[in-house]
Amino acid sequence: MxxxxxxxxxxxxxxxxxxxxxxxxxxxxxxxxxxxxxxxxxxxxxxxxxxxxxxxxxxxxxxxxxxxxxxxxxxxxxxxxxxxxxxxxxxxxxxxxxxxxxxxxxxxxxxxxxxxxxxxxxxxxxxxxNPLDSTSHDATPPPRTQTLPARDVFHNVQSAIPPLIAGIQTQEQVTELIQSLETLQCVVRFPLQQIN
Structure with a gap:
């Protein structure tokens, strides 16, 4: 609710x-x-x-x-x-x-x-x-493997979205953005392994 x-x-x-x-x-x-x-x-x-x-x-x-x-x-x-x-x-x-x-x-x-x-x-x-937020607020970014609170993830993603959708006006542009995000998600989840 x-x-x-x-x-x-x-x-x-x-x-x-x-x-x-x-x-x-x-x-x-x-x-x-x-x-x-x-x-x-x-x-x-x-x-x-x-x-x-x-x-x-x-x-x-x-x-x-x-x-x-x-x-x-x-x-x-x-x-x-x-x-x-x-x-x-x-x-x-x-x-x-x-x-x-x-x-x-x-x-x-x-x-x-x-x-x-x-x-x-x-x-x-x-x-x-939110002064009651007790998570770390140090200037150094957290390590890549550190789990972040869901609220921090949500607010960071919400602040990153407006520049991505600026200028989008057609269904084709929306579809293209979603496909790009899905491609990016695949790359993040399954990074290419370096072959030696």
Whole structure:
């Protein structure tokens, strides 16, 4: 079942929310309650000490895009940073963009490097949008034989697809792309052995 996040009443408990954050060694700088005026539904957002955030609706962690609760807080809380790395690369038009070089923004102004610092580890957008992700985020790529989490595989493939389908407009072009991908899959699965 896919959560479409249409039900604004769905959330995890505050106790579980805080346990998730603290068990991973993250520190909460601010805990903000965002309340919908007409329905009275409230959501807690933990602003972490490194500028990332976690919302109890779990939309950023699951979909990789900031939720409406974060943007409500962003409008009202002075100097609350928004950085493009809070959005996973699969949503970018150019997945290879160097998002870590982009400045962070507050509602009223751009933050300088001294005001907003990304964590010292190389930050991937999946890591920024989901601080609860406990997989390795080192700058060196994993060995070729290392098994990756399914979520990492999915998001990396999703960010690689848009350039492949740019300009495709006909059924013939779709068929040709699929055949090329199937050929590539065969080559990857059954590489040619070097004959000595």
């Amino acid at each position: 896919i959560n479409t996040f249409n039900n604004d009443k769905a959330h995890i408990s505050v106790k579980w929310h805080i346990q998730l954050v603290t068990k991973r060694g993250l520190s909460i700088h601010h805990l903000i309650l965002v309340k919908h005026e007409s329905t009275g539904v409230g959501h807690y957002i933990s602003i972490l000490s490194d500028g990332r955030y976690i919302c109890d609706c779990c939309m950023p962690s699951n979909l990789g895009i900031p939720c409406r609760h974060f943007f409500r807080a962003w409008i009202d809380v002075q100097n609350l940073p928004f950085h493009i790395s809070l959005i996973r690369p699969r949503w970018y038009q150019d997945p290879g963009a160097a998002v870590e070089l982009a400045p962070a923004e507050c509602r009223t102004h751009e933050l300088g490097p001294q005001e907003f610092k990304l964590p010292m580890r190389t930050i991937r957008s999946a890591f920024a949008s």
